Amino acid sequence: MKKIVKMENLECAHCAAKMEKAINDIDGVVSASVSFMAQKLIIEAEGDIDDILRKAQKIIKKIEPDCELIL
Amino acid sequence: MTKKQKRELRKIIITGVLFIAAAVCFAVIEVPGNLRFIKLAVWIGIYIYAGGNYIVKAIRNIARGSLLDENFLMTVATVGAFFIGEYTEAVAVMLFYSVGELFQSVAVGKSRKNIASLVDMRSDFARVIRDGVQTEVDPSEVAVGESIIVKPGEKIPLDGVVVEGSANINSSYITGESAPAPVAAGDNVISGTVSLDGLLTVRVEKAFEESTVSKILELVENSSVRKAKTEKFITRFANVYTPAVVIAAVLIAIIPSLITGDWGVWVKKALIFLVVSCPCALVISVPMSFFGGIGGASRKGILIKGADHLEKLSKADKFVFDKTGTITSGNFVVKEIRPAEAFSEGELADIIYTAESFSNHPVSLSLCDYCRENGASALSGDFSAEELPGLGVSVKSHDNEIYVGNKRLAVKFAADSDEIPDADNTAVYAVINGRFAGYAELVDSVKDNVPSAIKYIKEICNGKTFVLSGDKKSAVAFACEKSGIDEYKAELLPADKVAELEKIMNRSDGATVYVGDGINDSPVLARSDVGIAMGGVGQDAAIEAADIVIMDDDIGRIPLAVKVAKKTMGIVWQNIIFALGVKLLVLLLTLFGVSSMWLAVFADVGVSALAIINALRALK
Numbered sequence: 001m002k003k004i005v006k007m008e009n010l011e012c013a014h015c016a017a018k019m020e021k022a023i024n025d026i027d028g029v030v031s032a033s034v035s036f037m038a039q040k041l042i043i044e045a046e047g048d049i050d051d052i053l054r055k056a057q058k059i060i061k062k063i064e065p066d067c068e069l070i071l
Numbered sequence: 072m073t074k075k076q077k078r079e080l081r082k083i084i085i086t087g088v089l090f091i092a093a094a095v096c097f098a099v100i101e102v103p104g105n106l107r108f109i110k111l112a113v114w115i116g117i118y119i120y121a122g123g124n125y126i127v128k129a130i131r132n133i134a135r136g137s138l139l140d141e142n143f144l145m146t147v148a149t150v151g152a153f154f155i156g157e158y159t160e161a162v163a164v165m166l167f168y169s170v171g172e173l174f175q176s177v178a179v180g181k182s183r184k185n186i187a188s189l190v191d192m193r194s195d196f197a198r199v200i201r202d203g204v205q206t207e208v209d210p211s212e213v214a215v216g217e218s219i220i221v222k223p224g225e226k227i228p229l230d231g232v233v234v235e236g237s238a239n240i241n242s243s244y245i246t247g248e249s250a251p252a253p254v255a256a257g258d259n260v261i262s263g264t265v266s267l268d269g270l271l272t273v274r275v276e277k278a279f280e281e282s283t284v285s286k287i288l289e290l291v292e293n294s295s296v297r298k299a300k301t302e303k304f305i306t307r308f309a310n311v312y313t314p315a316v317v318i319a320a321v322l323i324a325i326i327p328s329l330i331t332g333d334w335g336v337w338v339k340k341a342l343i344f345l346v347v348s349c350p351c352a353l354v355i356s357v358p359m360s361f362f363g364g365i366g367g368a369s370r371k372g373i374l375i376k377g378a379d380h381l382e383k384l385s386k387a388d389k390f391v392f393d394k395t396g397t398i399t400s401g402n403f404v405v406k407e408i409r410p411a412e413a414f415s416e417g418e419l420a421d422i423i424y425t426a427e428s429f430s431n432h433p434v435s436l437s438l439c440d441y442c443r444e445n446g447a448s449a450l451s452g453d454f455s456a457e458e459l460p461g462l463g464v465s466v467k468s469h470d471n472e473i474y475v476g477n478k479r480l481a482v483k484f485a486a487d488s489d490e491i492p493d494a495d496n497t498a499v500y501a502v503i504n505g506r507f508a509g510y511a512e513l514v515d516s517v518k519d520n521v522p523s524a525i526k527y528i529k530e531i532c533n534g535k536t537f538v539l540s541g542d543k544k545s546a547v548a549f550a551c552e553k554s555g556i557d558e559y560k561a562e563l564l565p566a567d568k569v570a571e572l573e574k575i576m577n578r579s580d581g582a583t584v585y586v587g588d589g590i591n592d593s594p595v596l597a598r599s600d601v602g603i604a605m606g607g608v609g610q611d612a613a614i615e616a617a618d619i620v621i622m623d624d625d626i627g628r629i630p631l632a633v634k635v636a637k638k639t640m641g642i643v644w645q646n647i648i649f650a651l652g653v654k655l656l657v658l659l660l661t662l663f664g665v666s667s668m669w670l671a672v673f674a675d676v677g678v679s680a681l682a683i684i685n686a687l688r689a690l691k
Binding site for chain 1 (some may be wrong): 128131135136140141176179182183186292293295296297298306309310350352354355358359361362
């Protein structure tokens, strides 16, 4: 299942790269891409997408505390 | 500027004023030795005001286990500067760092907005007719089948069919084509185009989410997800660069100091290393350039579905084209008239003209035009015509009986049917009173702007051009010769096309571009390095299959796309080389002792700013 989620307050390009790497490591994620310019997360995952997005949100918060997924 | 940015700006201005005031004061007034702590306290005060938020962030991030982020590096560098007594430098570094961060955030926000507004040709409202009354609603609330009114000068909000009215339509936002096109009842109109002068009633055919504008917008916004190799490389590089420089800084601080005992000098060098260790300039400017390039291209009617495609297109040296619909227009023109032995060219032209003037078929029209231009006139007599489906046409008068059509028809009605040759191309045969009179050969005409576009492509890419076609050899050869294409393969089955494309791809290392209409050549589009579909407006299948979509069928946009790609890649590499070059230079200078905190701040913030300004050029 593929999902495109908008992001808010993504201000650091290097952080976006870090998020992308970490989100790709979540169990069940087939591919994930964080676009710094478009402020979007595009994620393809198997299984419980909501749970995966919750995990992704945690990772994002850890890397850039103000940044949020708009679910 | 956002509120946050304004707050930041105010802070920077205040810090700047305090900084200058303090610097001047301490230069003029000699602070007595026992009161030196006042000086330190003042500088620390300004420092905390300027950089407090970065310090807090740094601490918070360490608590979360993320070391080596830029806040942390800056904090260590500036706190370190305090310890070695470089108060002014410490505050200045923090101040300039804030300026750089603010500039970055403003520039990024601005280019995001610019690009979004470039691409966003959606209307804010649709004027829908409900129960006989016009109401303005959000375009997403209009259902398929409802009628909307579009006034002169307004954007058409949704895809549909004109049911009433006529207007000239400007579709430059969507296709890049600036010449207006007329529409009237029964014609399709596309969302995002503008009615220049007429009042139109349009029956909506597609819901808002499915409309052309929504799809284009989505495509361009999501294009930055498909990252170019260069961008991935830079990300990986940044992951190595920062730790490497930090480790170098630690070593520089400790080892030479233990040997020479000169801690102050070497710790300072190490701190300068820390300031330069941030990879921001690279990490921001590379995706920004790609985003700008893609956004700019979309304004020219070229949709690029990912930064990786842009990157490959810039390296293309082989361009493969489909023939029909891409190189040729699908309009048949007469190539030659070949009379049978007993007939002259003029006689044959008269016969064909007589019969074909009764038909409205595009081929017949083009035949009539040709015969008339060559002085043909209709045979005298009162003719009556009859269509023979699948064969051609028969016209009869008191004196003459003429059949004009395909070979089967000629064989059927000519007594001397053994005489009838096979034509190389599409041909129209003529029989008069039971005798074969000859035939006219027709070819698909090359589109007007194809030769110049091909020439341009060869020029800017120094590349080769090819045609792969299922058509007859002579027709393909004719089209290639007319358009200046180097090589061709004809009479290919769809499956052969992929194999032939692969042969071409193996010829050189550069990327291979395939250009087709995207309708029946999706396997080839997919197999090529960059698949370009022409005439994408309203063709969902084509948009799906291709990497790059040319919105109208103007082949001249292909060299344009290549130019955008080359320019964007140029900017990307300028930024990479410039940013890395300056940073490495400053690292070296620092090592050999001719450097300062000021230079380091320039290598970090200044270089970022310049790289961002350069990246903004890609949009143009």
